[in-house]
Amino acid sequence: MRGYLWSSNANVVRVEDGGESPSVCRVNDVPTAHRNAVVMTDVVAMTGGFPALAGIDIQVAEGEIVLLAGPNGAGKTTVLRVCAGIQPIARGSVSVLGFDLRTDLAHIRSNVGFVGHRNGLYEDLTPAENLDFWAKVIGASPDEVDAAIDVMALNARVRDTPVSRLSAGQRRRVALAVLVIRRARLWLLDEPHAGLDASGRDELDGILRRAAASGATVVLASHELERATALATRRITISGGVIDGGDRNG
Amino acid sequence: MTTITPTTKSSHRGTGTTATRVIGLLATVMCAWLVVFGLILSPADRDQGDAVRIMYVHVPSVWLAYLAFIVTAAGSAIHLFGRRHSLQADRVAGASAEIGVVFMGVTLVSGMLWGRITWGVYWQWDARLTTTALLFVSYIGYLAVRNLDGTREQLARRSAIVGLLAVLEIPLVHWSVKLWRSLHQEATVLGTDLDVSLDGLMLFSLFVGVVAFTLVFVWLLLHRARTMAVVDLAAQRRLDDALIARRREGGN
Amino acid sequence: MANQRRRLALSVARKDLRIERRSHVLTAQILPFTLVTMVLFAFALDATSVLQRVAPGLVWLAVLFSMMIVVQRAFAVETADGALDALRSAGADMSGVFFGKFIALVVQLIIVEGALWIAAVLLYGIELRLGGIVLLVTSSISATCGLAAIGTIYGGLASGIQGRESLLPLLVLPVASPVLIGATRSAEAAFGIGGTVASEGWPWLGLLTVFAVAFVVVGSFAFGPLVDD
Numbered sequence: 001m002r003g004y005l006w007s008s009n010a011n012v013v014r015v016e017d018g019g020e021s022p023s024v025c026r027v028n029d030v031p032t033a034h035r036n037a038v039v040m041t042d043v044v045a046m047t048g049g050f051p052a053l054a055g056i057d058i059q060v061a062e063g064e065i066v067l068l069a070g071p072n073g074a075g076k077t078t079v080l081r082v083c084a085g086i087q088p089i090a091r092g093s094v095s096v097l098g099f100d101l102r103t104d105l106a107h108i109r110s111n112v113g114f115v116g117h118r119n120g121l122y123e124d125l126t127p128a129e130n131l132d133f134w135a136k137v138i139g140a141s142p143d144e145v146d147a148a149i150d151v152m153a154l155n156a157r158v159r160d161t162p163v164s165r166l167s168a169g170q171r172r173r174v175a176l177a178v179l180v181i182r183r184a185r186l187w188l189l190d191e192p193h194a195g196l197d198a199s200g201r202d203e204l205d206g207i208l209r210r211a212a213a214s215g216a217t218v219v220l221a222s223h224e225l226e227r228a229t230a231l232a233t234r235r236i237t238i239s240g241g242v243i244d245g246g247d248r249n250g
Numbered sequence: 251m252t253t254i255t256p257t258t259k260s261s262h263r264g265t266g267t268t269a270t271r272v273i274g275l276l277a278t279v280m281c282a283w284l285v286v287f288g289l290i291l292s293p294a295d296r297d298q299g300d301a302v303r304i305m306y307v308h309v310p311s312v313w314l315a316y317l318a319f320i321v322t323a324a325g326s327a328i329h330l331f332g333r334r335h336s337l338q339a340d341r342v343a344g345a346s347a348e349i350g351v352v353f354m355g356v357t358l359v360s361g362m363l364w365g366r367i368t369w370g371v372y373w374q375w376d377a378r379l380t381t382t383a384l385l386f387v388s389y390i391g392y393l394a395v396r397n398l399d400g401t402r403e404q405l406a407r408r409s410a411i412v413g414l415l416a417v418l419e420i421p422l423v424h425w426s427v428k429l430w431r432s433l434h435q436e437a438t439v440l441g442t443d444l445d446v447s448l449d450g451l452m453l454f455s456l457f458v459g460v461v462a463f464t465l466v467f468v469w470l471l472l473h474r475a476r477t478m479a480v481v482d483l484a485a486q487r488r489l490d491d492a493l494i495a496r497r498r499e500g501g502n
Numbered sequence: 503m504a505n506q507r508r509r510l511a512l513s514v515a516r517k518d519l520r521i522e523r524r525s526h527v528l529t530a531q532i533l534p535f536t537l538v539t540m541v542l543f544a545f546a547l548d549a550t551s552v553l554q555r556v557a558p559g560l561v562w563l564a565v566l567f568s569m570m571i572v573v574q575r576a577f578a579v580e581t582a583d584g585a586l587d588a589l590r591s592a593g594a595d596m597s598g599v600f601f602g603k604f605i606a607l608v609v610q611l612i613i614v615e616g617a618l619w620i621a622a623v624l625l626y627g628i629e630l631r632l633g634g635i636v637l638l639v640t641s642s643i644s645a646t647c648g649l650a651a652i653g654t655i656y657g658g659l660a661s662g663i664q665g666r667e668s669l670l671p672l673l674v675l676p677v678a679s680p681v682l683i684g685a686t687r688s689a690e691a692a693f694g695i696g697g698t699v700a701s702e703g704w705p706w707l708g709l710l711t712v713f714a715v716a717f718v719v720v721g722s723f724a725f726g727p728l729v730d731d
Contacts, residue, residue, distance in 0.1 A: 084591040085591060085593075086590045109592065113591075114591040116584055118587070119583050120587065122585060123582065123583060124525045125524065129517075136509065139506075178588075
């Protein structure tokens with residue numbers, strides 16, 4: 001049973017007002033009928049009493065791979081957390097995949113995949129057990145888990161070693177494997193390249209390109225500018241909690 | 251976003267209005283009355299002597315403490331289940347809990363002093379007293395939750411839930427303590443608790459006390475809730491400044 | 503939906519118990535801690551007759567204190583590497599998560615209680631009557647469910663906030679007091695301490711059951727908004 005059962009409902013609504021072909025988005029069997037994956041309008045979001053986002057406007061179209069760039073503390077992580085539906089906003093409005101953040105949080109969460117600074121893994125469990133748990137939470141099948149393990153090249157030894165004894169890069173691979181089984185329509189990644197070795201980065205880029213090719217949207221924050229710019233279709237630079245200058249096509 | 255309408259005219263600084271001034275004046279008069287009736291006009295009790303005068307503070311503060319917690323519960327429920335998730339209701343809940351904790355402290359201290367004189371001990375494991383003590387701690391916990399980090403809405407929602415959980419706790423705690431004491435304690439000592447034979451003047455003094463304390467409560471509640479509104483307003487203003495400063499960080 | 507929630511709850515419970523089995527925190531740290539407390543109680547109270555009289559209360563006090571550690575640990579594994587955020591962003595049904603953590607907590611507390619009762623029998627020399635077994639078991643289960651429910655509710659509340667671990671005992675202990683009273687009295691009745699008979703324990707079982715049901719029901723609704731806001 002998939003975690004986004006209710007999307008069948010949204011399906012009907014979207015098809016009615018939609019113009020685009022449903023085949024564009026195969027990721028979640030929900031047709032794409034709206035142009036924008038993310039619309040943030042004048043968003044203010046607080047982290048610990050500090051306005052991390054100071055009235056930011058962002059638009060991301062479906063199928064784009066967008067790089068969020070900017071100095072440390074610019075607000076990139078907060079943008080991703082807001083889109084993932086785990087950070088409340090104080091002002092402004094956010095629409096993700098056509099759903100309003102304030103009223104339709106459940107729909108947003110069921111269609112969004114997020115990997116933050118932290119991996120969201122249980123240290124005492126092995127990657128296999130972690131994947132098994134997350135597959136149950138998400139509602140993914142064992143086959144999908146196996147496929148994700150292949151994609152992230154997690155060998156048998158790594159799979160059965162407790163996460164606490166894995167290197168940072170290996171943990172990252174496990175976290176990305178969890179992201180893969182989510183089969184999200186919007187992928188949100190915070191510094192996904194951090195800790196990965198060269199082959200891991202290549203695998204990650206491959207996954208993101210394939211996801212975008214199949215209709216998903218990718219937003220990533222990265223300091224690996226060269227690699228990320230090559231991957232991204234567009235770059236948005238943030239500083240001081242707002243967009244820095246104009247958007248630049250990359 | 252909740253808009254806060256200023257409750258005072260611009261010419262005037264403070265949280266007072268005509269209504270609060272009238273209430274404040276009445277409260278002062280009633281408190282003065284309470285002193286006159288409680289300490290001078292009302293007679294000493296046949297058994298308890300002058301110790302009975304503690305009742306004129308103790309009973310009104312118990313009443314008030316529980317009234318305050320009912321108000322907190324009501325405010326929490328209105329915030330949580332109301333369609334607008336009113337922050338005003340949250341402020342009233344918080345203000346009321348603060349006042350309630352103070353009056354509960356007065357209740358405990360005055361009760362212990364009275365107990366020392368009447369029972370010979372400061373503390374009796376009586377159902378009412380024990381329930382009150384546990385509630386006192388619970389509401390201190392509630393106030394701690396109100397002071398945690400988070401956005402204004404997060405704090406309001408969390409405190410509302412904790413405020414309602416504390417209400418759920420009252421009957422369970424009372425039931426358990428009552429059951430406990432009824433099994434283990436001879437009731438003779440406790441029988442003397444409040445069953446003093448009150449003559450007319452004593453009863454009237456008690457009544458004056460209840461009215462006086464209730465007025466004090468209303469007066470404090472209005473001022474405190476308004477102060478909290480001003481604090482929220484100031485936080486919004488500060489946010490505007492912080493936003494400008496934040497944008498400037500990036501040279502925008 | 504109910505089916506899905508049950509499956510999520512079982513997954514969470516199984517995951518939590520597996521983590522405990524793997525990390526040995528319960529067996530290598532919490533159980534020894536509780537047993538040391540039992541020995542310390544004996545030092546503090548000295549006389550065997552006193553110990554026998556108050557043994558049930560000491561056992562349940564030890565349960566209460568160890569629960570603080572178990573609860574903190576149960577939520578530390580969720581927040582250490584952002585798993586709670588991942589659960590939220592995956593849209594996991596929070597009342598399912600509540601029941602999962604609740605079940606895992608109940609299982610761990612029952613293990614602690616078993617060890618403590620054995621310690622009480624061995625160290626303090628109390629004797630369980632045959633007629634008291636049913637009362638002891640049923641009241642312990644009810645009490646444990648009540649404690650686990652409030653532990654999960656307030657543990658969830660405290661988990662989202664860094665550096666506020668000390669808030670947990672302040673919130674939990676006053677609420678837990680009816681359980682402490684009820685569980686202690688019914689255990690006294692089960693063991694026949696202080697000339698009590700087993701039938702004196704049944705009203706307490708009623709109280710414990712009402713408490714457990716009330717907080718489990720409320721917790722399943724309150725947990726989501728407390729954790730996920």
